[in-house]
Amino acid sequence: MLKVIAQDFVRLDALEIVRPFYRELVELTRREPLCLAYDLFVNQKDPGHFIFVEEWPDRAALDAHCATEHFRRLVPLINAHHRQDPTFILMDAMADV
Template identity: 55%
Template sequence: MIKVIAEDFIKEEYLEIVKPLYAELVAKTKLEKDCIEYNLYIDQDDKTHFIFIEEWPDHDALDRHCQTEHFRRLVPLINEHQSKECEFTIMEIFQ
């Protein structure tokens, strides 16, 4: 099992453009057979800071997610409106 935090930073003037793209990305990713968890959150102190919390069985499943039609179509459209690069943290559970 791997847990992922993926953070997006969006230019404020494009928030209403990216929201339906995020909604579609979340809905379609939740339908992937290997998806254990895929939820999107907004920082209470910064409405331009979007945070995905994800769980996948392994790295291969995460790689397959990144190759899906919805990911390859929607993520570049979202990233056109980013104010800075995305940040990713891949984690293992503390035992």
């Protein structure tokens, strides 16, 4: 099992622009057959700090997600409004370490 935290930092003047893209990305990703969890959160102290908490069976499933039509279409539309580079943490469960 692969857990992922992906963090986006969006300009505060672009929140209304990116929210529909995020909603579509979440909806379509959750329909992927290998998606175990794909939840999107917002930092209570920063409305432009979006945090995905994801779960995939393995790295190949994550790579397949990144190759989907919806990912390749929507992520650049979101990234155009970033104020800094996104970050990604790929994690193993502590019990497996």
